[in-house]
Amino acid sequence: MASVTMTVNGKSVSADVDPRTLLVQFLREHLRLTGTHVGCDTSQCGACVVHVDGKAVKACTTLAVQAEGCDILTIEGLANGSELHPMQAAFREHHGLQCGYCTPGMIMTAVDMVNRLGHDIDEATIRHELEGNICRCTGYHNIVLAVEAGAKAMGGAGMREAAE
Amino acid sequence: MYAFDYHRPTSLRQAAAMLQKTEDAMIVAGGHTLLPTMKQRLAQPSALIDLGGLSELRGIEKKGRAVVIGAMATHADVAASDVVREAIPALAELAVTIGDPAVRHRGTIGGSVANNDPAADYPAACLGLGATIITNRRKIVAEEFFQGMFDTALDEGEIITKVSFPIPAKAAYAKFRNPASRYALVGVFVMKRGSEIRVAVIGAGSSGVYRWSEAEAALAKRFSPKSLDGMSASADDMNSDIHADSEYRAHLVGVMARRAVQAAVAR
Amino acid sequence: MTATGIGAPVRRKEDQRFITGKGRYTDDLVxxxxxxxxxxxxxxxxxxxxxxxxxxxxxxxxxxxxxxxxxxxxxxxxxxxxxxxxxxxxxxxxxxxxxxxxxxxxxxxxxxxxxxxxxxxxxxxxxxxxxxxxxxxxxPAVVDTGSARKSATAVHDVAPDNTVFEWHLGDKAATDAAFAKAKHVTRLDITNNRLVPNAxxxxxxxxxxxxxxxxxxxxxxxxxxxxxxxxxxxxxxxxxxxxxxxxxxxxxxGFGSxxxxxxxxxxxxxxxxxxxxxxxxxxxxxxxxxxDAHGRDHVTHAELALDENARILGLRVKTTANLGAYLSTFSSSVPTYLYAPLLSGQYDIPAIYAEVDGVYTNTTPVDAYRGAGRPEATFVVERLVEVAAREIGMDPANFRRKNYIKRFPHQTPVIMAYDVGDYAASLDKALEIADYKGFSKRKRESAKKGKLRGIGFSSYIEACGIAPSQAVGSLGAGVGLWESAEVRVNPTGSVEVLTGSHSHGQGHETTFAQLVCDRLGVGIDQVNIVHGDTDKVQFGMGTYGSRSGAVGMSAITKAIDKVIEKGKKVAAYAMEASDKDIEFKDGRFSVAGTDKSMAFGEVALQAYVAHKFSGQDLEPGLKEGAFYDPTNFTFPAGVHICEVEIDPDTGVTKIERFTAVDDFGVVINPMIVEGQVHGGIAQGVGQALLENAVYDESGQLVTASYMDYTMPRAGDLPSFSVGMTTTPCPSNPLGIKGCGEAGAIAAPPAVINAITDAIGHEGIAMPATPQAVWRAIHRTRPAMAAE
The missing domain is CATH 3.90.1170.50 (Aldehyde oxidase/xanthine dehydrogenase, a/b hammerhead)
Incomplete structure (x- = not known):
């Protein structure tokens, strides 16, 4: 067993884990944060994307022990209480999800995309940036619209905060 | 995954000592090749020695006429580095073609070079730029470092610490992705530095990354895509799989080489 | 139309839990x-x-x-x-x-x-x-579809030649006669690639x-x-x-799997x-x-007979369908009754004869995958029609228009009785959205860049609303394919709908609630849809075959009608009127010709307190159930147009435009319906360009992960242009036809027709990977040079 301590959605958590425990298993099985999903074994589908120290990471390809000391944000920690994050709201508004299984990873990837590329992202860039997230339901059409709108909304929120 | 012990050394010396004394131990950097392999139970290290705690391996700096990149620099680090983008933009552009954004946040240059996957991208840049791989023990030039599929000059207990890329006059990378995996079906890195021309090919050859000497000779006369018109690599010794047989790969080597030269010239 | 009723693009009720990571999937349960x-x-x-x-x-x-x-x-x-x-x-x-x-x-x-x-x-x-x-x-392993029957090895002792069945449909003699008098015959050999559903x-x-x-x-x-x-x-x-x-x-x-x-x-x-x-x-x-059960995997030879006026006289199809190593739950129906009855497409074809041999191989069982039989039929028909038009030098759109069925109802030679449709309307709208007139100009512009541009059509039809129980029973089904529903009105007027349909992405919690809002006039937040638990829902046949709207919602409609009838009786007692005088509209029961009325919720409360009719011939409570058994299949149809640009140096195909015009009858929620179309197209494009389950000679699945099986990603697809036309379905109370499979059915031939248009010959199979397209282009070059 190995001990690991990290911050997950703002809370410090410590546990003794088998070293072969993946970060996604740690989140799902130890912390019961089941919003982060597993859709493949080869780091391709992106259903497991979480933020590690502010960057999108595939939690199925990261050992829990590798996240020692890191700050983890999962889909459960994205909303501000009952107020949805603008990207979450955009996915609902633009019907960017059907079965919902890839959705947490999509949203976490989209937020990371905006964090890196800003609020004005065009369709081609969004499609390219979604390379590591597979959706079988939507054909991506509405996901692209949602990310575009969510990016703009995140910018709006930022500007409001800056003005205040 | 099979069970293993996990170590997180705090110094390079400690890491090397652990690697030396633990039978069947492996280094894990970003883990983006190793962990999927272990998940499929195709690798069974007794212990993983995680270099994640060694911040001294992450730096990117310009040193004289070279860009020196720490082994633990992620693909995203390289892609975003002002140093790299200014000195060797082709290298930053290559880093952006690796995997996807989340993979680039974890995958490292050291891991990629050490693994020498015949469909990875960095080996093409290393060979194409004439890089030197620096380990905790020595310096190894790219020609000697890459020794065939998944095979390198690294000795047991040896750890890559940095990769030094001499700055070229012109360079570019053109990649044709495997439609499924997004690895390089064919990747061609071209470079001109004075009279030195290099054309390094990844993904295609059955022995991993190699230099395409015919194309280099043609480009030595004139560094222009026209010099490669009608040229395709020999289909002998090319990889063949469901996505591309050897003939198609050989053809793509020519196409990607022309596109790379075009991009390099246009820079 | 109200903001939450039928026809409104209501945002989905289920999304709140999915976007916050609170969905509860099986693996989430401990x-x-x-x-x-x-x-x-x-x-x-x-x-x-x-x-x-x-x-x-x-x-x-x-x-x-x-x-x-x-x-x-x-x-x-x-x-x-x-x-x-x-x-x-x-x-x-x-x-x-x-x-x-x-x-x-x-x-x-x-x-x-x-x-x-x-x-x-x-x-x-x-x-x-x-x-x-x-x-x-x-x-030894039997792997190849086409040669399985000739193998010396038997997968099962019961089928020594690996033949599960040798089935046929249609009139062989009439079809042979049609071909005998044909002026032109178009022939194609078609492989419908094996797919892995990959939810x-x-x-x-x-x-x-x-x-x-x-x-x-x-x-x-x-x-x-x-x-x-x-x-x-x-x-x-x-x-x-x-x-x-x-x-x-x-x-x-799910997608069938x-x-x-x-x-x-x-x-x-x-x-x-x-x-x-x-x-x-x-x-x-x-x-x-x-x-997981795989999908498709057909090898087909097909022939289309035309007369001198470019009218279709007959269609002849011989298919070998790979069923894998065992017969999965509904596998035998897919290449038979879900396939051959669709071979008439949208066309008036006097004679059709189809033979299908089902074979065993040492591969994963094959069963229904989104579309299930109908994509295979549509691919055969729409490739044949396109090629026939090209061969006789006729515009493919005009050739289709000429041969469309124009009068309804229409009995095809292969079981189906099409009830309603307006195929030309979909074609016109699709041609307009796709800017078909501007295509030749775009083709020239592509040529200037050294690129090959092509356009391809697909006039698809499907049989959905699966299915009339008597009909499927006579064709071999072991079950009836009705649906059930229960509408439970609570004393406070909120409503629970228990349905035998199951939502796994379709948005039933929203669309079914819209139906309730529309009919009962209650707020959408007052409605809960309950599904997926045999202890709660009385019985149900589930969700597949684009049936939940046409069949599942029809059952709910029937139950709602009963609730309204019962409510009228309760309201009559409560308002001291005759139940014949009670009208129900916009969520209120009123006494005709008076100003007396009660809200739906008030009547619900009266139904449960029973103060006004205790001892009378009316039971307390307000809860009704219904079973709905459809009287016919439904026939969604439409026209999809794909426009591609091909890089001849690499063989890479880029979809420049994809237009879909569909007639799904009445649409409950256009936002959700368009989403279904998008997803279906992506899977259809995936089949046409990317996806292929490949076995080696020893029977190992070479494509057993996303490293080798190419899933459609965002960068592989364009945004889609989606339009609709509407002829309401006459056979169910809501006029719904169903929309879940259309894209997967329509898209593959549209894409391949576009590619073959671009490269100038028909010699390419699915998936048209860069390598396959490059090879197909390469093959023509020496021939072109020789001309």
Missing amino acids: RPGQAHAYFLRSPHAHAEIVRIDPAAALAMPGVLAVLTGDDLAADGVGGLICGWMIHSKDGSPMKAGPHPALAQGKVRYVGDHVAVVIAETLAQARDAAEKVAVEYREL IETRAAIGEFDESADSYTLYTTSQNPHVARLVLSAFIGIAPENKLRVIAPDVGG KIFIYAEETVCVWASKKVGRPVKWNSDRTEAFLS
């Missing part, structure tokens, strides 16, 4: 004391099992049990079944080989279930599985035995939990129906009693590739 199952699978495509020795595995840490086919047999657990009987031309029944949930004596495909290891943790189960010693005697949630199951109640619960990723319970009870014999509860919680996509009753959930239920613990199994992606 049952007290649950143990974990890992299936040891055959590494060989075909082998005898000489010996299984679990001793070393049993000695591993955490191991609770290692169970094999012998244990299943000892407990009298039956094999998996195929629920649709197909008879061959000679009248003989299809040859169904035994399909044990754990192999008994033989394994027949890579991934076949050899044993299950149950342990405290999944890692322990997997560690131990490697210690199960299995001795195999390898046998992003892999299959999962938890079996649990409650000793005190002597009953089982199965939590599973199912599109039809009641059918799963029926099959597990009546055929596999695990427990009586009343002692088995099946719960399908949130399910992450979660209709079927598989080995894993069967074993989890059975094993839970044997080990006295809940047994959980969750498929990893490679297991999914190996063990």
Whole structure:
């Protein structure tokens, strides 16, 4: 067993884990944060994307022990209480999800995309940036619209905060 | 995954000592090749020695006429580095073609070079730029470092610490992705530095990354895509799989080489 | 139209939990004391099992049990079944080989279930599985669809030539006569590639035995939990129906693959009693590739006969359909009754004759995948029609228009009676949206850049609303295909709808609630849709075949009508009027010709307090159920147009434009319907350009992960232009036709027609990968140079 301590959605958590425990298993099985999903074994589908120290990471390809000391944000920690994050709201508004299984990873990837590329992202860039997230339901059409709108909304929120 | 012990050394010396004394131990950097392999139970290290705690391996700096990149620099680090983008933009552009954004946040240059996957991208840049791989023990030039599929000059207990890329006059990378995996079906890195021309090919050859000497000779006369018109690599010794047989790969080597030269010239 | 009623693009009620990570999928559930199952699978495509020795595995840490086919047999657990009987031309029944949930004596495909290891943790189960010693005697493998019948090796003893059935449909003599007088015959050889459904949630199951109640619960990723319970009870014999509860919680996509009753959930239920613990199994992606039923896999020769006026005279089709190593739950119906009856397409074809041979091979079983038979039929028809138009030098759009069925109802020569449609309207709209007139200019512009541009059509039709029970029963179905619903009005006026449909991405919690809002005038937040639990919902046939709108919502409509009728009686007592004078509109019951009225909620309360009619001939309460059995299939149809640009240097095909115009009848929620179209197109484009399940000669699945099986990604697809036309379906109360499969049915021939238009010949098969397209272009070059 190995001990690991990290911050997950703002809370410090410590546990003794088998070293072969993946970060996604740690989140799902130890912390019961089941919003982060597993859709493949080869780091391709992106259903497991979480933020590690502010960057999108595939939690199925990261050992829990590798996240020692890191700050983890999962889909459960994205909303501000009952107020949805603008990207979450955009996915609902633009019907960017059907079965919902890839959705947490999509949203976490989209937020990371905006964090890196800003609020004005065009369709081609969004499609390219979604390379590591597979959706079988939507054909991506509405996901692209949602990310575009969510990016703009995140910018709006930022500007409001800056003005205040 | 099979069970293993996990170590997180705090110094390079400690890491090397652990690697030396633990039978069947492996280094894990970003883990983006190793962990999927272990998940499929195709690798069974007794212990993983995680270099994640060694911040001294992450730096990117310009040193004289070279860009020196720490082994633990992620693909995203390289892609975003002002140093790299200014000195060797082709290298930053290559880093952006690796995997996807989340993979680039974890995958490292050291891991990629050490693994020498015949469909990875960095080996093409290393060979194409004439890089030197620096380990905790020595310096190894790219020609000697890459020794065939998944095979390198690294000795047991040896750890890559940095990769030094001499700055070229012109360079570019053109990649044709495997439609499924997004690895390089064919990747061609071209470079001109004075009279030195290099054309390094990844993904295609059955022995991993190699230099395409015919194309280099043609480009030595004139560094222009026209010099490669009608040229395709020999289909002998090319990889063949469901996505591309050897003939198609050989053809793509020519196409990607022309596109790379075009991009390099246009820079 | 109200903001939440029929026709409104209501944002989905279910999304709140999905976007916040609060969805509850099977693998998210943890049952007290649950143990974990890992299936040891055959590494060989075909082998005898000489010996299984679990001793070393049993000695591993955490191991609770290692169970094999012998244990299943000892407990009298039956094999998996195929629920649709197909008879061959000679009248003989299809040859169904035994399909044990754990192999008994033989394994027949890579991934076949050899044993299950149950342990405290999944890692322990997997560690131990490697210690199960299995001795195999390898046998030659039958892999190729086209040559399976000629193989010296038999997959099943019952079918020595690997032939499951030799089925046919249509009038052979009339068709031969049509071809005899044809002026022109178009011939094509077609391979419909094998696909892996790949819902992003892999299959999962938890079996649990409650000793005190002597009953089982199965939590599973199912599109039809009641059918799963029926099959597990009546055929596999695990427990009586009343002692088995099946719960399908949130399910992450199905596309057909979660209709079927598989080995894993069967074993989890059975094993839970044997080990006295809940047994959980969750498929990893490679297991999914190996063990989820695959789709398509046809080899076809097809011919179209034309007269001198470019009218279609007849269609002749000969298909070999690969069914894999065992007959999966509905596998036999897919290449037969879900295929050949659609071969008339949108066209007035006087004579059609189709022959289909179903074959066994040592590959994963093949069953329904989004579209199920109809994409295969549409691909045959729409490729033939396109090629025929090209061969006679006619514009493909005009050729189609000329041959469209224009009068309805229309009886085709292959069972189906089309009720309504306006195919030319869809074509006109699609041509306009796609800017067909501007195509030649765009083609010239592409040529200037050294690129090849092509345009392709697909005028598809599908039979949905599956299905009239009497009809399918006469064709061999083992079940009826009605749907049930119960509408429970609570005393406060809120409404619960219990439905036998199952939502795994379709948005039923929203669309079904819209129907209730529309009919009962209650707020959408006052409505809850309950599905996916056999203990809650009385019965249901589930969701597949684009049936939940046309059939499932029709059942709800019937139940709502009964609620309104009952409400009128309650309101009559409450307002002291005759129930014949009670009108219901916009959520209020009123007495005709007076200003007396009551809100729906007030009537609900009166129904439950029963103060006004106690002792009268009216029962308290407001809850009604209904079963709806459709009287006909529904016939969604439309026109999809694909425009591609090809890089001849690499063979890369880029979809520049994709236009879809569909007639789905009445649309409940256009936002959701468009989403269904988008997703279907993506899967259709995936089939046409990217996806292919490839076996090597020994029967190993080469494409068993996303490293080799190309899933459509965002960058592979364009944004789609979607339009609609509407001819309401006359056979159901809502006028709905169904929309779930259209894209997957329509897109493949549109894409391939565009590519063949671009490259100038028909010699390319699906998937048109860069390599395949490059080869196809390359092949023509010497010929062009010679001209």
